[in-house]
Amino acid sequence: MVWGKNVGISCGKRVKRTNILYRGVSVIALTVTFGLGLSPNFAEAQNYRFNQVQVEGNQRIQTSTIVAYTGIERGKTVSAGKLNDAYQNIVDSGVFESVELVPRGNTLVIKVTEFPTINKINFEGNRRIKDENLSEVIESSPRRVFNPAVAEQDAAAIAEAYGVQGRLASRVTPRIIRRSENRVDLVFEISEGDTTEVERVSFLGNQVYSDRRLRRVLETKQAGFLRAFINKDTLIEDRIDFDKQILRDFYLSRGYVDFRVNSANAEVTRERDAVFLVVDVSEGQQFSFGDITVSSEVSEADADVFRKALKSKPGITYSPTVVETEIERMENLALRLGIDFLRIEPRVTRNDRDLTLDVEYVLTRGPRVFVERIDIEGNTTTLDRVIRQKFRTVEGDPFNPREIRRTAERIRALGFFSESDVDVREGSSPSQVVLDVNVAEQPTGSLNLGGSYSVTDGFGVAVGVSENNFLGRGQRLSLSVKTATEADEYVLGFVEPHLLGRDLRFSFDLGVSESDSSFSEYDTKRAFLSPALFFKLSESSALRVSYTWNSAEMIARSDITYPGGTYPSAAPTIVNEIAQGERTNSVFGLKYSFDSRLNGLDPNAGFLFEVGADYAGLGGDNEFLKTSTKFVAQKTILNEEVTLRATLETGALHWMGNNNSRSLDRYVLSPSIMRGFEPGGIGPRDRSARPDGTTYDDFLGGNMFAVARFDAEFPLGLPDELGLRGALFYDVGNLWGLNDVDTSGSTNIVGRDGSFRHVVGFSVLWTTGLGPLRFNFSKALKKEDFDQEQSFDLTLQARF
Known part of the structure; x- marks a missing residue:
């Protein structure tokens, strides 16, 4: 009668399991034979009494340890069932490749047979x-014992x-190679x-918003034309879970309080190289705010005062x-009121x-709990x-x-940490809490290489090096080098956010x-050098205070030769400006901005x-006052398929210096x-006659400008993976004014008084991995x- 086991070794990856093969040896199936099994009645009645236990084949494991696994005591009666338990205990220890129990009197x-090391x-x-x-x-x-079950789990972990x-099509096959002294x-x-x-990516159950609009919400994207440059078209389970949440946030922010994602199923193709992602949703009805009231259960909190803050x-x-x-x-108001x-x-x-x-906002008294300590690890x-x-x-x-939750979001938004958690635990007393901040740092430096093209500067290469957490101080240090066909720029930047x-x-x-x-x-x-301070005035407005010192010089190009001699390549007005040489500006600036989108009242409109x-004028060679304004309003219509924008x-x-202004100082429209x-295609120009009978045509810029731009962006009906949208635009603008300019020698200055130009056009917007x-x-x-008309140009799409 023999109880025995030969352990087969196999490792798996998710659903499909792979085999571990010994070199030259096939996998042996698990076999357990019971001699008493031939006669169940006899097996139940069979008993044993062993005066001696003998262990064979062990090398690392001591005999006493193996005997202890069995739980069998010498000289005591042992049933067949107990003997079977002893066998199973040895097998469950996980250190033996095969086990046999052989009663001999x-x-x-x-x-x-021990598992190898x-x-x-x-x-x-x-x-x-x-x-x-x-x-x-x-x-x-x-240096640990080889365990087939652990190796199986390891293969699955690697595949994961x-x-x-x-x-998902990856395969992991564990193998072992036999070495001497029972090692592998x-x-x-x-x-x-x-x-x-x-x-x-397709959707079921959506009626208000089209598949195309919802795809723009998700982080997961369809495989597109430039798939080699992006990886958001890769199926990642964690990203799908994140997409469910942002899809819910999208609908909730638009009043669909009953929205839910019923399922998000990914069907893998036979080749396992692509999937079809189907998201089943229930939109529900859109709700609006009804009555908005404030009531107070705190004596010193006046409900009317808080209602006015809404x-x-x-x-x-x-x-x-x-x-x-x-x-x-309202919580910030309470703090200001003490x-x-x-x-x-x-x-x-x-x-x-x-x-x-x-919605009724009820002012209540919260528990009297204080922050005892903030621990950061x-x-x-x-x-x-x-x-x-x-x-x-x-x-x-x-x-x-609530403030602690917002703090956790602000810490994550730094981008310095791969993980960040803010936990709360009780402090030295029930009225005290300790805030535990646990973070895991990640690299914050980057090297950016890119190419560019613009009508103004031609083709170019851009190299940028930046460190967003310089010396661990949260500061940003950057160096950018941009070289193009017609322009080079080198900029060193530093930002201290606090x-x-x-x-x-x-x-x-x-x-x-x-x-x-x-x-x-x-x-x-x-x-140039330019230090600046930026601070918020309110939740929607901010002020920027800056100082800029710059030095600029206009440099003449080679004269033009003609049969009668030579003449300057630039028009007389430009020649006069070049003659001024290098000039410096010492500029103090203020800029106020108000962005209605920051209060979050309407996700579909803002300005x-x-x-x-x-x-x-406080230093430098020039004295002037230069003002500018900009207003942008945007709204999405037709279930957010069409975007309307007005700018x-x-x-x-206003030039105040004793010298004359230059083209570099005046406005030039791009x-x-x-x-x-x-x-510089519109506005005043010097079109004086050249000595050879031709005419100069140099733009001079202007002291005043006004431009209005109107855009309507819409889908083209093409597959989403192409990333193409269309737009129609209408621009109207004018550039005029040419005071305090040395025009001596010029015979024909045009465009001083200006006139409004009108332009219509069509745009193709292409969202690519390059931008x-x-x-x-x-x-x-x-x-x-x-005017110098231009029927085509390529730019980076502006964002509002």
């Missing part, structure tokens, strides 16, 4: 994941690591396979973000008949103060759970540039207003401001004879 012989672990075929990273994934390690990168080398043979692309109004689309913003606004531990509880009443939600490089700057709470302040520990951003830029544009008859050299003034820009230069014309490109095709409806 009063002696129990235990025959074992792992000599070393190798990975073969891996290129995407390094050996050291794979070693962190597996549990097997050298590749699955996170979207390589464990080798994981890896076939990485290609990334499993998302070939198609910005939302009945009738606007309901959004949880608006509610959160209103709560934050009311501690005030909590705002939103109570929502649903009105299904008119599809509104009444995990930051080996980043200074504690960089993280503490994201707290609006310090030790001793009242504890506000100057003196306050919510005050300081920036400093230092740079030089040169240009030899084909649109002008002179070259330029510039050098931006900016007004600025620069004064030069108005103006500028005015295609980014007024489409349909070359850089959003905009191809503009335009036609001037009204222009001057001397």
Whole structure:
């Protein structure tokens, strides 16, 4: 009668299991034979008594240890069932390849074959994941006993690591190589396979928003034309979970409070190199705000005072973000009024008949809990103060759970940490809490290489080096080099986001540039330095205070030779400006901006207003006042398929110095401001006669300009993976004024008084892995004879 086991060795990857083969030896199936099994009645009655236990085949494991596994005591009666349990106990120890129990009279012989020891672990075929990273994934390690079950789990873990990168077709096959002294080398043979692309993303149940609009919301994208430059078209399970959340946030912010994602299923193709992602949703009805009221259960908190602080109004689309913003606004008001531990509880009443939600903000007294301590761990490089700057709470302040959640979001938004958590635990007493901040740092430096093309500067190469957490201080240090066919620029930048520990951003830029544009008859050299302070005035407005010192010089090009002699390549007015040589400006600037999108009341509409003034004269060679304004309004219509945008820009230069202004000082309109014309294509020009009978045609810029741009962007009906949209635009603008200019020697200055030009056009917007490109095709409806029209230009798509 023999109880025996030969252990087969196999490892698996997810659903399909792979086999581990000994070199030259096939896998032996698990076999357990019971002699007593031939006669169940006899097996139940059979008993044994062993006076001696003998172990054979063990090398590392002591005999006493193996005997202890059995639980059999010498001289005591042992049933067949107990003997079977003893066998199973030895097998379950996980250190034996085979086990046999052979009763020989009063002696129990235990025959074992030990699992080998792992000599070393190798990975073969891996290129995407390094050996050291794979070693962190597996549990097997050298100098430990080889365990087939653990090796099986390791193979699955490696496959899972590749699955996170979207390589679902990867295969992992563990092998062992026999060595002397019962040792083996464990080798994981890896076939990485290609990334499993998302070939198609489709939706079920959506009626309000089209598939095309919802695809723009998701992080997961369909495989596109430039798939080699992006990886968001790769199937990653964690990303799908994230997409479910942002899809829910998208609908909730638009009033669809009953929205839910029923399922998100990925169907893998037969080749396992692509999937079809199908998202089943239920939209529900859209709700708006009904009655918005404030009530107070705290004596010192006047409900009327807090009601006046609200910005939302009945009738606007309901959004949880608006509610959160209103709560934050009232909590900040409570702090200014010196009311501690005030909590705002939103109570929502649903009105299904008119599809509104009444919101009552109840002012209540929260528990008297204080922040005892803030502990920060995990930051080996980043200074504690960089993280503490994201707290609006310090030790001793009242504890506000909502503020702590917002703090955690601000820490994550730094981008310095791969993981960041803010946990709360009880402090030295029930009325005290300790805030534990646990972070895991990640690289914050970057090297950017890119190419560019613009009508103004031609083809170019850009190289940028930046460190966003310089010396662990949360500061940004960057160096950029841009070289193009007609311009070179070198800029060193520095940003301190919390100057003196306050919510005050300081920036400093230092740079030089040169240009030899084909649109002008002179070259330029510039050098500048510009420190600036930026701070918020309110939740929607900000102010920028800056100082700029710059030096600029216009450089003449070679004279033109003709049969009668030579003459300057530039017009007389430009020659006079070149003769001024290098001139410096010492400029103090103010810029105020208001962005309605920051209050979050309407995700489908918003506007931006900016007004600025620069004064030069406290030092430097020139004295002038230069003002500018910009207003942008945008709205999406037709279920957010079409975007309408209107932009108005103006500028005015008032020259006050004793010298004359130059083209470098005046406004010159580029295609980014007024489409349909070359850089400097509209405005005053010097068209004096040349000695050879031809005419100069040099732009001079102007003291005043006004431009209005109107855009309508819409889908083209092409497959989404192409990333193409269309746009129609209409621009109207004017550039005029030419005071304080030395025009001596000029015989024909045109465009002083200006006139409004009108341009229509069509654009192709292409979202690529290299950035959003905009191809503009335009036609001037009204222009001057001397204007330089441009029917096509390629630019980066502007963002509002």
